[in-house]
Amino acid sequence: METIGIWIAALLTLGIFSFLYKDNPFYKFCESLFVGISAGYWFVTTFWQVFMPKLADNLVAGRLYYIIGGVFGVLMLLRLFPKIGWLSRWSLALVVGTTAGLYFTRYLVSNGMIQVQNTIIPLYVKGNLSQTIGNLVIVIGTFSGLIYFFFSKEHKGAFGGLAKLGIWFLMLSFGASFGYTVMSRMSLLIGRMDFLLGTWLGLIR
Amino acid sequence: MNFYERLMQLDRRWIYLGVAIAVTIPVLAPFKVPVYITPEAKAVYEFVENTKPGEIIFLAIDYDPNAMAELHPMARTIMRQSFSRGIRLIISALSQNGPGMAEQLISQISKEYNKKNGMDYVYLGYKPYPGITILAMGQNFRIPFPTDYYGTPLDSLPMMDGVRNYDDVKGIISIVAGNIAEYWINYANGRYKAKVFFGVTGVMTADYYPFLQSGQLLGLLGGLKGASEYERLAKQEGVATEGMSIQTVAHLVVIAFIVVGNIGFFMSKKKKR
Numbered sequence A: 001m002e003t004i005g006i007w008i009a010a011l012l013t014l015g016i017f018s019f020l021y022k023d024n025p026f027y028k029f030c031e032s033l034f035v036g037i038s039a040g041y042w043f044v045t046t047f048w049q050v051f052m053p054k055l056a057d058n059l060v061a062g063r064l065y066y067i068i069g070g071v072f073g074v075l076m077l078l079r080l081f082p083k084i085g086w087l088s089r090w091s092l093a094l095v096v097g098t099t100a101g102l103y104f105t106r107y108l109v110s111n112g113m114i115q116v117q118n119t120i121i122p123l124y125v126k127g128n129l130s131q132t133i134g135n136l137v138i139v140i141g142t143f144s145g146l147i148y149f150f151f152s153k154e155h156k157g158a159f160g161g162l163a164k165l166g167i168w169f170l171m172l173s174f175g176a177s178f179g180y181t182v183m184s185r186m187s188l189l190i191g192r193m194d195f196l197l198g199t200w201l202g203l204i205r
Numbered sequence B: 001m002n003f004y005e006r007l008m009q010l011d012r013r014w015i016y017l018g019v020a021i022a023v024t025i026p027v028l029a030p031f032k033v034p035v036y037i038t039p040e041a042k043a044v045y046e047f048v049e050n051t052k053p054g055e056i057i058f059l060a061i062d063y064d065p066n067a068m069a070e071l072h073p074m075a076r077t078i079m080r081q082s083f084s085r086g087i088r089l090i091i092s093a094l095s096q097n098g099p100g101m102a103e104q105l106i107s108q109i110s111k112e113y114n115k116k117n118g119m120d121y122v123y124l125g126y127k128p129y130p131g132i133t134i135l136a137m138g139q140n141f142r143i144p145f146p147t148d149y150y151g152t153p154l155d156s157l158p159m160m161d162g163v164r165n166y167d168d169v170k171g172i173i174s175i176v177a178g179n180i181a182e183y184w185i186n187y188a189n190g191r192y193k194a195k196v197f198f199g200v201t202g203v204m205t206a207d208y209y210p211f212l213q214s215g216q217l218l219g220l221l222g223g224l225k226g227a228s229e230y231e232r233l234a235k236q237e238g239v240a241t242e243g244m245s246i247q248t249v250a251h252l253v254v255i256a257f258i259v260v261g262n263i264g265f266f267m268s269k270k271k272k273r
Helices: A002-020 A025-060 A064-080 A082-117 A129-148 A157-200 B003-008 B012-028 B039-050 B065-084 B099-112 B130-137 B180-189 B202-213 B223-233 B239-272
Strands: B056-062 B088-092 B121-125 B172-176 B196-200 B219-222
Touching: A002 A025, A002 A157, A025 A064, A064 A082, A082 B130, A082 B180, A129 A157, A157 B012, A157 B065, A157 B202, A157 B223, A157 B239, B003 B239, B012 B239, B039 B065, B039 B172, B039 B196, B039 B219, B039 B223, B056 B065, B056 B099, B056 B180, B065 B088, B065 B099, B065 B172, B065 B196, B065 B223, B065 B239, B099 B121, B130 B180, B172 B180, B180 B196, B180 B202, B196 B202, B196 B223, B202 B219, B202 B223, B219 B223, B223 B239
Parallel strands: B056 B088, B056 B172, B088 B121, B172 B196, B196 B219
Antiparallel strands: none
16 A cells, blocks of 8 residues: 555656656646645645534534624625625624734734844944854844835935945845755755655665 | 857756756765754754753644655654653644644654653644634643544643643744744744744745844754754754755755856856947
């Protein structure tokens, strides 16, 4: 049984890889199979992890107020019927309002306030040159990056110079992200090659 | 059409072939490359190493099978290190396609170390809406997870006796792909002040360094490189360490293509002038 699974996985991997040469029916089949299985898996998980424990089980246990959530869920599905589709906006309003309220304060603190707070650091650390350079890079990089995104004043003269420095910092950060992305994609390729050459063909290990 | 213009119009399939060959050769003829340990990877290792036997770490396996190549080695090594030191684990899987994959890993490694479900580890499994789940676990693990992955009520598991929320675990290590990472920072650390450590995919790594610098994250493993560092630290060299030689060759090929592409670009521009 395991051997059959390995063969299916290997053939599907090769099917997806075949797109690198050109689009073809084998690739289309593998792609469609992936989309279909993912949707099916997603549906089953949602049914057993959300619908049953959150709604059905509670209603069966007599907690009838859960019907309110159920009604909002049904309203969401009314988008399928154009004439009464507007009713789904009530559910969406509830979701958007709750999500915004839940996330706003914590996001503002974690991704805004604490980050700003950590750019207010000493520019000179006595006896620690690398820390001093690091702190200077953080402060100058943040400041010049913000200047670049300040569009109410023309980027000319000293202001323009700072904005240009900001672009350099942004480019460096994009470069770092790109480098990591290459590593990430190569890791996926390595994973597949390891599977094809090792687990499937038995050429390694 | 001169040489440089022809270079600029090189069929992309030659690049794919070049990368495929570059990746295949080190797989068939493996060699070792040095792996340097970064302070952020060492911080994760030392956190596990300094946790006493019997204490609890929360290990979140928050990724789908598509990130397995990068993140599975991290999860595997951390789990082995924890079990070998007698550390107990509460494990969750908040990525929708991940629970089955996580369960396979847990059952394989728990067997290796003869660890018992409910005594040495608890697998909570999956619940939708990771942000809300993480927030609720800060009050009580039993709110989002009244039962474990196998349907056993948490209250009937000996390991969960007296364990309510993040205050009762030494820290959280999330091996994570996608925006679930933000929720751990925003809620587990931001709201409940839990110690949070990450193992992330390479794509995400650069985005999380600011959180490391600000102290919201206490350790970070980035991509396969981070996994290989961890394997080296834990003396469990495996897939990630082997993968680094392949990474090295593949990166050299990519760098060569970038250099050649740029030479072609600037030279053909110069010729046009």
